[in-house]
Amino acid sequence: MATVDLKDVRKVYAGGVEAVKGVSIAIPDKALCVLVGPSGCGKSTLLRMIAGLETISAGTCSIDGKVVNAIGPTERDIAMVFQNYALYPHMKVYDNMAYGLRNRGTPKDEIDKRVRATAQTLELEHLLERRPRELSGGQRQRVAMGRAIVRNPKVFLFDEPLSNLDAKLRGQMRVEIKSLQRKLGVTSVYVTHDQLEAMTLADVLVVMNAGLVEQLGAPLDIYEKPASTFVASFIGAPPMNLLPLRGGQLEDAITLPEVSGNATMIGFRPEDCEVGADGATSSDGLRLMARVDGVEPVGSESFLYCAAGGGKIVVRVAGRTEVLVGDQLPIFARREKLHFFGSDGKRV
Amino acid sequence: MAEPKALMAEPKALPPASGHDKLMIGQSKAGIYVAHAILILGIVIVAFPIYYTFVASTHSLQTILRPPLPLLPGDRFVENYSEALFGGVGRIGGVSVTTLLFNTTIVALGIAIGKIIISILSAYAIVFFRFPLRMVFFWLIFITLMLPVEVRILPTYKVMVDLGLIDTYTGLIVPLIASATATLLFRQFFLTIPGELVEAARVDGAGPWRFFKDILLPLSRTNIAALFVILFIYGWTQYLWPLLVTNRNDMNTIVIALKKMISFADADTEWHLVMVTSMLAIVPPILVVVLMQRWFVRGLVDTEK
Structure with a gap:
């Protein structure tokens, strides 16, 4: 009309x-x-x-x-x-x-x-x-x-x-x-x-x-494909995890794929995380150690609030979880699920 | 509509011993008796003079002049009232009380309705329109709150004389018609109307006049009713201005006429007619309050929002 x-x-x-x-x-x-x-x-x-x-x-x-x-x-x-x-x-x-x-x-x-x-x-x-x-x-x-x-x-x-x-x-x-x-x-x-x-x-x-x-x-x-860190953290609940990169390196990272361009921020969604060492064998992704600070079971899913990579991240796991507060966990996110942002907050 | 009725209901018997659930928390039974005693005392103090006036209005002049005045009504009710209402009272040039009641009704209604119209329109302009010097006008209105009629009475009188409005209803009504108080009251009420409601009306295609007529007036109903009661009584009891601006006996308001009926010499005063006139002067304001009390109370306590 x-x-x-x-x-x-x-x-x-x-x-x-x-x-x-x-x-x-x-x-x-x-x-x-x-x-x-x-x-x-x-x-x-x-x-x-x-x-x-x-x-x-x-x-x-x-x-x-x-x-x-x-x-x-x-x-x-x-x-x-x-x-x-x-x-x-x-x-x-x-x-x-x-x-x-x-x-x-x-x-x-x-x-x-x-x-x-x-x-x-x-x-x-x-x-x-x-x-x-x-x-x-x-x-x-x-x-x-x-x-x-x-x-x-x-x-x-x-x-x-x-x-x-x-x-x-x-x-x-x-x-x-x-x-x-x-x-x-x-x-x-x-x-x-x-x-x-x-x-x-x-x-x-x-x-x-x-x-x-x-x-x-x-x-x-x-x-x-959020265009900026603002969009990334605004759309999606809980919001996307954003961790700072220093000189192309991430704290606590076990493996880190090649960082594109001059990215200063790496992002991945809570639902794109896999927990545990046997998560995926592919090394083509981000693997980092996280310390669990809090666990929120919702029923259909659970959220793990963790400290990792010099920041705070949220990890979503399906159903219930045996993870306890204080546990150290390896977290894995696939290469194609990673987002990189430049120093101006824009996607690179 | 239950609340206002409760106010009018006859005082209920004290609650039975088992009726403690009806008591307010922390209220003792003795407290209730004391409260009622005080209330009844108050009512007696207020109501007795009115009752006494009524008693006097049903006796002949001779009975009134020969104290003590009986405490029970006499047998001259019909004679006294018809003499005053239809015969005319000698001391005010034979004008009947009917004429006085008519005059006063016109004046009180004129003042009440005029004040409401003017104040609601000015409040509407001040709240809902943006125009240059808006706040200046608002403050001008606000400042006049502090000026009683008496302060401007000489210039106003001069203006009325020059316009030839002495002894006219216009002269009685118009100078009293502007009201800062009512304007402020409406302003405060209008400010509580949510902006979204105004915008919804705009989207719905209501221009300023339609918005006023369809939305604002109906929402102001209870406020208007409350103001009407207050302003009607204000107009009815006006003394100084009607005293100045009327010379002819048949243009007097009832309050002025009442004053004129009383002579310094007791014997010269038709006391029975004075009493009748007093009673009749009380009736219309009481009627207005009683008939409109439902609206009056609502206007004071709640807003329909």
Whole structure:
């Protein structure tokens, strides 16, 4: 239905603070683009600029090929789901959903048809006569979604919509949002600080840091080839192990493959580690000795928190483990699972 | 809606010995008796003069002037009240109390509604719009809080005379209509409205006027009701300004007329009519409080958010 194009978008606040320092993203039609990053990275500001709730200091934002810098949120034909839902507390669920349509002068029977259809999609029919305060968190979330869907806009904007829900409900709603977005085929921008949400929802994943795009791409590509140490430590839970290289050498290393370029940082994911001397016979990989500082059995897997190579690393082992705190273990990671980063933090 | 009713309910009998679960922690039974005794004493102190006024309003002038005044109502209820309401009171030029009640109602309603409209609009402007000198205007309003009406009474009076507004409802209402207190109250309330709600309305296509009408006004309902009660009584009991700005007897408010009815010479005062007028002057504010108390309490204690 619509593409969203950001070209060198900047946001400078009155005090001179630059929240967004030149971001260019092209979101294809019907794609779900997730902006992820730590708090203060400018992802929400960027979303609010797309919504038209913040002015754009420089650069252009286009929706469906049309530059929308100068037009207000109403005319942009977008719908937004807010973190705190922002339901109108004095209106019934029905009116909450109908309000946007009424303001646009939609005929009454058309409003009724659309509200009821949306309510059916979201299983809200029995709640239409209730007020927001009589609803649970998950139901409010649904109403907020319904308010966006019923308008049938060009673009959906989600501002951390699941962060107020409990973990179980969050997982449920995540799946629902994804399938709903697929079904409706509406281009969407989704802001979150939760890397799991980002990974599972995104068609296009944008990792932001300090007002800049750190990496942009398909979620698994980013996971497999993080462009910088920031991305490496932000995407994936627990994050990638990063150890410093000194002159191409790693402390505690038994074997170390040839270090590419002028790398100063070596990285490997906790799940790419193999434990024990008999792990793999291939010497083409990193083998180092680690001292176990802590063991966290989760059930399906266990995490070993170790000191090794002049830093801290996390090792994931499947199922239960017999390893005890204080054990010395050889850790092995295959050559192709190793990542190298230069002194500027970029991948080499 | 259960809470306000509980406030109005008749005092319940003291809890039986087994009803200790109803007691507050650390509260003894003796404490409850003492508390009730104090409460009842308070009610008697407040209510007795009103009861006595009512008693006096049902006796003839002769009975009132010959002390002691009986403690039970007399038989002149209908005569006294109809004389005051429909006949007219001699000392204020034969104007009936009905006229006075009408005048005062207009003035009190005018002041209450006018104040609410003006203050809610100024608070709306100050909270939700960015315009040059916004804070200057805010502080100007804030500073007027410290100026009582009495301070500006001479210039205001002069303006009213020049505009020919003496003895008009406009003259009675308009100078009292601006309210820094109500503006601040609404401002504080508006500041608690989450920014996301404002933004949601913008995304939903509500312009400033729609947002005000559809979102802000309904959310302010309880505040408006609470303010209305307070301001209605404020308007009803105005004394100094109506005294200055009205000369004609038929433009008096009931409070001013009450003052005029009382002569220095006891025998010259129609005390039974004064008492009737006093009773009638009390009724509308009481009605407003009782009828709106549900809203009033809600406005003071909770916000619908």
